[in-house]
Amino acid sequence: MNASPQCLNLWHVCETTRLDKARETLAAVLAEHADRLVGRFYEVFLKHDEASHFLSHSVVVDRLSPSLQRWLQSLATFDPNQGIEEFAERQRKMGEVHSRIKIPVHIVLEGASLIKSDVGEILLSNHGNREGATAIVLLNEVIDFAMLLMSQAYVTGVAQRAKIEEAYRLFTLGQDVSVERESQRAALLEWSQAAIFSLFGGAGGARLKPISQSEFGLWFRHRASVMFQGSIMLNSIDAAMKEIDEQLLPSIDSLPSLHGPDGAAPLVANLQARVEEIKFLLADLFQSLSASAGGRDPLTSTLSRKFLPSILGREVALSQQHGTPLAVMMIDADHFKQINDTRGHAAGDAVLRQIAEIIADNTRSADIVFRYGGEEFLVALVETNLEAALEVANRVRAAVMAAEITVGDGSKVHATVSIGVATHTGHPDYQHLINAADQALYRAKNEGRNRVIAA
């Protein structure tokens, strides 16, 4: 098994009779106060938004309380010398379920902590002090053991689920989005047409379906929210739909007549304006996809900075595990603002493209080049020590200085770069490596630019 019962210290240090007495005491307290303890635990649950909006009161009472009761009982009867693997398996199972039903581990930890405090309080005031104290330590050790097993399974589940969710989101983006865009635009227009017809069909007309219940409304709630995760335009569309369903449609419905001076004309115009608004927002949403989907910077074809934590974290770990060196270059175009200001953006773009090309020519297929900022590149040189990294950096610096860069209009521009180089020194946090390269770059800038400085 994974988690060692080393943390069940009491079984190593405590004589059997004292331990047995403590288990007995604990079992009695847990049995006597079971209902209150379970109640306390779920108070914590329902207090947290992450859990309460999801777990209704009835779910808690009907389904979770009995299982928590059983869990409490199992704590008092637990004996690491008998069936430890069974106990461990049950805790892991619970951790898995929590990750599936999205009960955050910190809420479970908080609930468990409350139970420990409560029981501790009772034990201290009702029992002999030494006996009570042993029972407190016992309960703590067993609950902590359960918590670490649960957390481990929970974290594994959360990470797996996060991967699947991201894969699904990217999958929906990779689908033929132009088809989806057109079919949802059509679904929206279909609803608005049906709405107008139904309104002017008079009292005999069929009752109007709310837009949130339409094909478009369903798609919006169940699909768009995944595809366009995090976009603020989602909120605007949601608000427009709510306004239609909760204000405009009821107002129109309650009119005595659709014609005449109190007629529906202004309301219908309003309705149409809201539908138009949704149509524009929808187009914008799909438009925004193409801009953000790629993993590469469109100008220089270097890797998007968003992958940096994943890749550098992995490379630092590989370096640590295998004892291989790892170097990072931070490369910044000198006087870039000036080039942009005096020669125009096309010249600036040409400079960045040329620098990226020179970096690519001087690195291997396993090295990784990121567009790190406006005029900054970060390069991870795998299995490369400081000496070799400085050599690469100097080649890049010399090549940029020597290059005659052609702008789109045929004119030429020259550029230089400053480079900071750092190597992995054993610190497990990749952020330290980036910071070190950044500081070296800063010094290279300060000392006159067009130079390479090692951290």
Place this chain on the structure above:
Amino acid sequence: MNASPQCLNLWHVCETTRLDKARETLAAVLAEHADRLVGRFYEVFLKHDEASHFLSHSVVVDRLSPSLQRWLQSLATFDPNQGIEEFAERQRKMGEVHSRIKIPVHIVLEGASLIKSDVGEILLSNHGNREGATAIVLLNEVIDFAMLLMSQAYVTGVAQRAKIEEAYRLFTLGQDVSVERESQRAALLEWSQAAIFSLFGGAGGARLKPISQSEFGLWFRHRASVMFQGSIMLNSIDAAMKEIDEQLLPSIDSLPSLHGPDGAAPLVANLQARVEEIKFLLADLFQSLSASAGGRDPLTSTLSRKFLPSILGREVALSQQHGTPLAVMMIDADHFKQINDTRGHAAGDAVLRQIAEIIADNTRSADIVFRYGGEEFLVALVETNLEAALEVANRVRAAVMAAEITVGDGSKVHATVSIGVATHTGHPDYQHLINAADQALYRAKNEGRNRVIAA
């Protein structure tokens, strides 16, 4: 702040003088035993493979021990009435760092548990019992509070990182893999050519570079391991490279002469065989990509089952939150094996395609259709109650029965389906919904097939 100090029970129930005394006692014990406690904590770390292969002894001693010392001290001086947010922020920061440097939360929990046990032991034996017990409860509450804050930040970090990693993996797959395949095949052949030349260049030849140090070797370690994550072919390639570098090359190197009866011929043949093996495995690796990359079942264009946890989990949560209904249909082709056996696989494929088409015709764009198994589909009908779901199921059943399905050779085949329908009843675990639909399907099969049964 997020985590309520409600779990710091002692501050609510304990009179100030008793609490102050307990804090004093605790501070003294933590200061006296700091070195031993830190040592105990890192014993746990280094015992676990997940942490030890990453954290070398020197990293632990130089960097982590001082920060753990400071953390221990902060536990004794912590007072929720003063600067609780500062304390909380520090714990969250630590959780973030742990997620970045991949120290699993369960190991931190285990270490913390050990510290609690150890200190508890000391307090029980060296101090007045009531006073010792209060100090134990105090330490437990403060450590548990720290742990829940740390876990929360850790889990957030892990989930974010898992998403980025998956996005990067999928991004590398989405690149032009045929270019990558060819260039790495070329890199491999380049190494093997250089190897042969260098061998027969005799004693004057340049020293041979190990294959693991070649462009191909670097690519394999730093790129292929991401692109082909989890493939067992990676291990085979790794083993072949190891054999080359650790056995074949040293044997060839140590030969007195490359010619004559003790010559290199058999060893070189062996080397060539290993390179060929790697070449084939590499081709297979890239081949395997196209099969697994898609999110849809290639035969029926329904969604891959791998997205099920993400989508159903989300739909169950939406249903729970908004009080909207949710239905699941489990649809299974009747006597499918028989169709395959008597009419051939083309007929079976045609039946599955036809069923998928009929399902698509009878569902809306927000509903989700999965290929669940060989001849089984799972359909999530969003915002649909049992009555409406049964209607859809019966339409699908009738349409399949009525369809005359054309096989590739022009012949016709008929098929029926059995369908189990279940609706979300409030259980937060989507697996219960699937099980319920599955059991209903089982009954539909048992009761004679070609029918719809509600759970």
